[in-house]
Amino acid sequence: MxxxxxxxxxxxxxxxxxxxxxxxxxxxxxxxQKLCLCRCGVSGVTQFPDSFSNVRLLDGQSVSPHQFPWLASIKIDNRTIAGALISDKHVLTAASPLYGIPPNRVSVTLGLHDGCTRNPALSSSIETVILHSAYVSGYSYNDIALLRLRHVVPFSQFISPICMPDFRTLESDQVASTLSWKWAPNSVSCTPRVATLPILPVWTCLLNRNSDTITPNKGCLGPLGIKSIVCEDDVGAPVMSRQPYSSSFRLVGVVTTANCDHTSAPYYTKVAYHAAWIYEQIRDDCQCFSI
Known part of the structure; x- marks a missing residue:
């Protein structure tokens, strides 16, 4: 209650x-902000395996049905990327795959678990593709976008939003999970897979990559010294965490730069850095409480 x-x-x-x-x-x-009587960040799985926080490398771990009910499958022509539902009308993802793409070439599916059998799910066309106003194609700065769905999404145990970050959401020296539909070159998974990786401090990110590419709105994931399991096709995937003070998952970032053929760490755009812009876009939407 x-x-x-x-x-x-x-x-x-x-x-x-x-x-x-x-x-x-x-x-x-x-x-x-319009708040509604619903909860955000609630996983469809009440208990996670003991090894969940240590899952990393080699394809991650299979996701249980509706374990992450905010996961969106975004179809852009013949390409599929991931995103996260944050309200009853908007999905958050990366801007780079959507640059120059009109809404009629994009669709979103929510509540999907098995992409091969197409289990019962909700598909929606797109009303508007909203790229961050400061995003420039070819650069990783402000690589974040919103998809405004044509119709309001009814929340259920199978489809519900993830929570936005708050001032208590921790980052460096913590772990975060990211999930997507593809985790290895030339290997498409019918079901999503999740991996939990350490969030690296900024100074480590600077040592790992050209400092010109590191801006305040960026974060990076470890571990270093090995090939990344987060690949280029995972761009747009949510980076999320669940803090000790809360049972709700919060959206830390959106994967924007990744290459599993190299040892460079994957980078994500920090959602908190762009919170004002996001809230301005979704202020008329139904947003849920976190507990």
């Missing part, structure tokens, strides 16, 4: 929306 404070907050937000409107002074000054 939801605490009374959450219920009060919900009705207050709805009243404020009706009285002030989403685009008025109230919304811009107090950064109004």
């Amino acid at each position: 939801f605490p009374l404070s959450l219920l009060f907050g919900f009705y207050f937000v709805q009243f404020s929306s009706a009285f002030f409107g989403t685009g008025g002074i109230f919304g811009h000054v107090l950064r109004y």
Whole structure:
């Protein structure tokens, strides 16, 4: 059951929306966001195996059905990339695969577990492809994008959003999980696979790659000295963590640079760095509570 404070907050937000409107002074000054009675970041699996936090290298680990109900399969012509559902109308992913692509060439499938048998899932066309305004093709800066779905997504145990990061979300010296549909060259998995990797501190990232490519909105994943298991086709995949203070998964980043043919570490765009831009785009959407 939801605490009374959450219920009060919900009705207050709805009243404020009706009285002030989403685009008025109230919304811009107090950064109004539409909150709904739902939870974000809730895994479809209540217990994880003991080895989950140590899974890394060599293809990761198979994902149980609906273990991560925010995982989106994004079809761009004949290419498939991953993304993460963050509200009832938007999916977050990388900008680079979507540059120059019109919405009619993109579709999103949610609630999908087996891409070979096409288990019951929800497919949606795209209303708008929203690339970050500061993204420049060919560069990794601000490599982040939103897909606005044509229809509102009904949440269920099979489809629900991941939580956005908050000020307590830890990064360096912690571990994060990333999941996608493809983990090895020339080997497509019918079901998603997840791997948990260490988040490296900035100084380690600088030693690992040309410092010109490291900007404040970037993070990198380890381990170093071996070929990365995160490949170029994993660009757009969510990087997520679950903090000790919460049972909810939060979105740390989006994979933007990876190459499993080299020993260079994969890089991700930090979601927290772009939170203001994201919230501005999704402010009229239904957003869920984290607990």
